[in-house]
Amino acid sequence: MSEALLISSLVRSLQTGSLYALMALGITLTFSVIKLPNFAHAEYITVGAYAALILTLNAEVSLVVVLVVAFVVAALVALLSHVVVFRPLEEHQTSEYTMLLASFAVGLILRYVLFLLADTLEIFDKRIQIGQEIVFRSDALILTNIFAWVVPTSVFMVILLVLLLNYTPLGREMRALAVNMNLAQIIGIRVERVKVVTWLAVGGLAGIAGAFWGIQTSVNPMMGWFAILSVFAAAILGGLTSFPGTILGAFVVAFSENTLMQVLHHYLGLDFSFKPAIPFVIIVIVLLVRPQGFTDFFQRLRTNRYER
Amino acid sequence: MTFDVVTTGIALLTYFGIFSLMAISLNLEYGLAGVPNFGKALFVSIGAYTAGVTYTRLLPIIAGHTPLNPCGETLGQALQLRSEIMQGQPVAGFVNFGITLVIAALIGGVVGYGLSYITLRLKEEWFLALVLLVGGEILRITVRGYSPIICASNGVAAVAQPFSFFDDVRTASVAYMLLVLVLALMAYIYAERLTRSPFGRLLKAIRESDRVAQSLGKDAARVRAQVMMIGSAMAAVAGVLFAVNIGFVSTNDYVVALTLDVWVMIVLGGMANHRGALLGVFIITVLDRATAVVAVQLSMSDISIEFNYVRFILFGVILLLMLRFRPQGILPEKPQTTQVADGFARTS
Amino acid sequence: MLEVRNLQKQFGGLTAVKDVSLTVPQGKIIGLIGPNGSGKSTLINVVSGIYPATSGAVWFKGDDITHLSPHQSFELGLGRGFQDASLFFQMTVLDNTLIPVKKQRGERPWLAPWWRSWLGEEKQNANRADEVLQQVLLRDHINKPAADLSGGQMKLLELARTFMGEPDMLLLDEPTAGVAPTLAYNIFEQIRLMRDQFGMTFLIVEHRLGILFDFVDWLYVMHMGEILAEGTPDEIMANERVRDVYFGD
Numbered sequence: 001m002s003e004a005l006l007i008s009s010l011v012r013s014l015q016t017g018s019l020y021a022l023m024a025l026g027i028t029l030t031f032s033v034i035k036l037p038n039f040a041h042a043e044y045i046t047v048g049a050y051a052a053l054i055l056t057l058n059a060e061v062s063l064v065v066v067l068v069v070a071f072v073v074a075a076l077v078a079l080l081s082h083v084v085v086f087r088p089l090e091e092h093q094t095s096e097y098t099m100l101l102a103s104f105a106v107g108l109i110l111r112y113v114l115f116l117l118a119d120t121l122e123i124f125d126k127r128i129q130i131g132q133e134i135v136f137r138s139d140a141l142i143l144t145n146i147f148a149w150v151v152p153t154s155v156f157m158v159i160l161l162v163l164l165l166n167y168t169p170l171g172r173e174m175r176a177l178a179v180n181m182n183l184a185q186i187i188g189i190r191v192e193r194v195k196v197v198t199w200l201a202v203g204g205l206a207g208i209a210g211a212f213w214g215i216q217t218s219v220n221p222m223m224g225w226f227a228i229l230s231v232f233a234a235a236i237l238g239g240l241t242s243f244p245g246t247i248l249g250a251f252v253v254a255f256s257e258n259t260l261m262q263v264l265h266h267y268l269g270l271d272f273s274f275k276p277a278i279p280f281v282i283i284v285i286v287l288l289v290r291p292q293g294f295t296d297f298f299q300r301l302r303t304n305r306y307e308r
Numbered sequence: 309m310t311f312d313v314v315t316t317g318i319a320l321l322t323y324f325g326i327f328s329l330m331a332i333s334l335n336l337e338y339g340l341a342g343v344p345n346f347g348k349a350l351f352v353s354i355g356a357y358t359a360g361v362t363y364t365r366l367l368p369i370i371a372g373h374t375p376l377n378p379c380g381e382t383l384g385q386a387l388q389l390r391s392e393i394m395q396g397q398p399v400a401g402f403v404n405f406g407i408t409l410v411i412a413a414l415i416g417g418v419v420g421y422g423l424s425y426i427t428l429r430l431k432e433e434w435f436l437a438l439v440l441l442v443g444g445e446i447l448r449i450t451v452r453g454y455s456p457i458i459c460a461s462n463g464v465a466a467v468a469q470p471f472s473f474f475d476d477v478r479t480a481s482v483a484y485m486l487l488v489l490v491l492a493l494m495a496y497i498y499a500e501r502l503t504r505s506p507f508g509r510l511l512k513a514i515r516e517s518d519r520v521a522q523s524l525g526k527d528a529a530r531v532r533a534q535v536m537m538i539g540s541a542m543a544a545v546a547g548v549l550f551a552v553n554i555g556f557v558s559t560n561d562y563v564v565a566l567t568l569d570v571w572v573m574i575v576l577g578g579m580a581n582h583r584g585a586l587l588g589v590f591i592i593t594v595l596d597r598a599t600a601v602v603a604v605q606l607s608m609s610d611i612s613i614e615f616n617y618v619r620f621i622l623f624g625v626i627l628l629l630m631l632r633f634r635p636q637g638i639l640p641e642k643p644q645t646t647q648v649a650d651g652f653a654r655t656s
Numbered sequence: 657m658l659e660v661r662n663l664q665k666q667f668g669g670l671t672a673v674k675d676v677s678l679t680v681p682q683g684k685i686i687g688l689i690g691p692n693g694s695g696k697s698t699l700i701n702v703v704s705g706i707y708p709a710t711s712g713a714v715w716f717k718g719d720d721i722t723h724l725s726p727h728q729s730f731e732l733g734l735g736r737g738f739q740d741a742s743l744f745f746q747m748t749v750l751d752n753t754l755i756p757v758k759k760q761r762g763e764r765p766w767l768a769p770w771w772r773s774w775l776g777e778e779k780q781n782a783n784r785a786d787e788v789l790q791q792v793l794l795r796d797h798i799n800k801p802a803a804d805l806s807g808g809q810m811k812l813l814e815l816a817r818t819f820m821g822e823p824d825m826l827l828l829d830e831p832t833a834g835v836a837p838t839l840a841y842n843i844f845e846q847i848r849l850m851r852d853q854f855g856m857t858f859l860i861v862e863h864r865l866g867i868l869f870d871f872v873d874w875l876y877v878m879h880m881g882e883i884l885a886e887g888t889p890d891e892i893m894a895n896e897r898v899r900d901v902y903f904g905d
Contacts, residue, residue, distance in 0.1 A: 092632070101571055105623075108621070109621050232438070276445075277453075288426065501768070506754070506762030507762060507765055508768070509755065513747065517744065520744070524727075528727070538765060
């Protein structure tokens with residue numbers, strides 16, 4: 001196996017991993033704060049990508065503007081799904097499976113609204129119009145400006161989220177809500193406000209990830225859905241509750257899809273058509289062997305907590 | 309405009325029968341026992357892939373021929389051979405069909421029991437839902453990439469229904485429709501009798517609290533695995549019927565959307581009420597056909613909107629409205645028990 | 657009948673039960689008391705197999721049941737009741753009582769659809785349930801959903817329901833929680849009746865000491881996860897250390 005192939009697959013792993021982290025953090029956040037494994041998350045990604053695409057098709061703007069627009073549009077769509085669907089359902093105290101089904105339904109509706117939109121505007125499989133330039137070149141490695149953007153931006157957003165969660169009153173309220181909803185209400189946390197901020201953050205992160213994804217490859221209404229199971233794999237690796245676990249999970253999934261796939265192909269002759277199966281295999285193995293994901297590992301790094 | 313009412317009606321009733329099997333199986337699993345089977349597509353696809361294998365390997369042997377490789381250079385000949393057998397040797401066709409049903413039910417049942425027993429002993433139902441959802445996709449991708457099963461992404465054609473020896477296509481499809489409806493009726497009666505038995509009562513108890521049921525001597529994980537075995541076998545049978553009905557086995561038919569369709573049906577019709585499930589299947593299949601007809605009509609006219617998309621949006625909206633305003637479904641669960649309760653109703 | 661030897665249970669760093677040993681002889685009603693958080697409920701949960709023990713052993717009728725799950729313990733004749741009324745609320749009173757009956761033919765998925773194979777047995781069980789329900793004055797409500805009963809009736813139904821599983825011994829966690837005092841007395845009378853008529857054995861966690869002391873043969877007092885004292889109700893009443901933890905401050 002050539003060195004160049006290995007290095008380029010590692011670069012891809014890093015780039016995809018950063019995007020998976022952005023998306024999977026949203027899943028973990030919704031699951032902890034809203035208690036919902038949100039499959040409509042896939043469509044927030046696609047919405048962000050389409051917002052970016054439509055913008056760049058109509059105006060010449062810088063990448064920062066594109067990201068901001070993707071963030072805002074996807075955040076608003078996420079908030080809309082909360083206000084119109086999830087909040088009314090929560091108020092009726094429906095079971096968790098009802099919420100899961102509802103998230104599928106929301107995803108379905110958004111996906112096919114995007115299909116209609118793409119059909120009308122004739123924008124299937126178009127690339128977001130941001131020029132790709134090579135910023136670094138050597139014998140083994142070529143880096144584009146997209147790579148130079150994706151990784152730092154993701155790291156920046158993750159740091160921002162961690163700061164928000166750990167060092168602001170709002171973040172503390174979010175974490176309190178994640179631990180115990182009833183208690184949080186009793187001690188006077190403005191639950192609704194916290195939820196609104198959560199939805200905005202979740203949708204926005206997905207939107208940015210979608211925009212980057214669309215710059216890297218191309219935009220179509222199914223893109224989010226195709227990514228979502230890999231993203232869920234990452235979140236499940238994090239036990240659906242641990243943020244560092246989720247980030248680690250995102251890189252594990254990205255690494256196995258790219259580098260591990262490359263290695264398996266080279267040494268065992270595994271066909272590339274199996275690539276999408278890798279995250280699923282990881283999910284099943286984790287569920288059966290270590291249902292708690294990496295949670296324990298990170299908890300042990302902190303203090304011994306009282307558990308029941 | 310060409311719109312054949314009879315043909316549409318036959319197709320509709322056939323679909324109704326096939327999806328009834330899937331909906332009843334999910335209603336036993338989720339409605340009655342509370343096991344969230346988000347892997348209906350997995351078990352349906354097991355049936356379909358079984359048909360893909362038996363029609364290409366077993367059928368020629370039963371008919372007294374040497375099986376040809378269905379995928380490579382002999383693809384055309386193998387296809388030809390299958391069609392000839394199905395049209396010329398009805399007995400071989402039926403024997404093969406019967407064996408396919410049995411094998412599919414067995415594999416489906418074993419996989420359903422195994423996956424759920426292992427998962428439920430380790431974790432709550434939550435994880436089973438994800439394992440099954442994901443398991444369906446793993447199987448789909450594996451079958452799509454691994455050619456010996458159904459020729460990878462090409463699929464297998466000429467998986468004809470057993471009545472295709474009739475010269476008249478309509479007679480053949482009516483006969484097949486009747487067969488499917490009889491199987492669906494049997495499944496309905498079976499499910500109904502199961503529900504009104506001590507086993508059904510046990511399932512309801514576990515649905516309400518597996519902790520309490522366990523403290524009363526019930527092995528909840530095993531009982532749930534048992535109902536998953538019954539439901540999965542039923543779904544695999546539906547998978548065979550589905551594949552044979554369209555005459556083609558392809559991995560593209562067994563995606564998560566199929567699972568969702570079945571969920572929409574039972575949520576709409578009525579959780580834990582088998583008649584409700586049938587009603588849900590009927591409404592959705594009619595709606596599906598109706599929107600398909602509208603889509604065809606529209607595509608022939610000048611309106612440029614792609615109606616197939618509207619159809620999915622419509623399904624999503626129906627599901628949301630039901631979950632929000634009538635979560636128990638159109639026909640809610642009956643507080644029925646075994647018939648001994650009737651005796652006490654009169655005396656007290 | 658039941659023997660707990662050096663049982664220990666830790667949750668993470670917290671030891672809820674440390675080194676508890678106790679014996680429950682056949683046909684006795686044994687009380688287990690102690691202040692809140694003293695580890696009584698945890699002990700019951702470990703004995704019945706809901707939580708795995710950290711160390712130590714539980715023996716029941718000569719078998720080591722330390723590592724058995726709750727349904728296996730029940731099969732051996734060790735039943736239990738929960739602190740909160742834990743009925744199947746959507747099901748009728750009759751259905752609730754029929755659930756714990758052991759080895760029902762109709763509960764086997766292969767026989768279940770063939771009604772003739774189990775209907776006779778089901779009728780016998782229903783008649784027995786009818787008698788048991790009459791005993792606890794619930795016969796008139798036999799076809800009502802359990803959710804429609806009053807709090808006291810729920811507790812009685814729970815007792816009647818466990819009884820249908822023909823256990824040799826019952827672990828009860830606050831059988832009178834949230835019940836009016838007269839009804840609480842009635843519940844304990846039912847318990848004594850079961851003991852006298854069927855030789856059943858009881859280990860009861862209870863906060864209503866006044867009523868409990870009238871019915872128990874022997875008491876264990878738990879404090880901070882350990883057995884602080886044991887004896888007859890009179891001895892316990894006289895015990896200085898028990899008074900300190902209970903009525904101190």
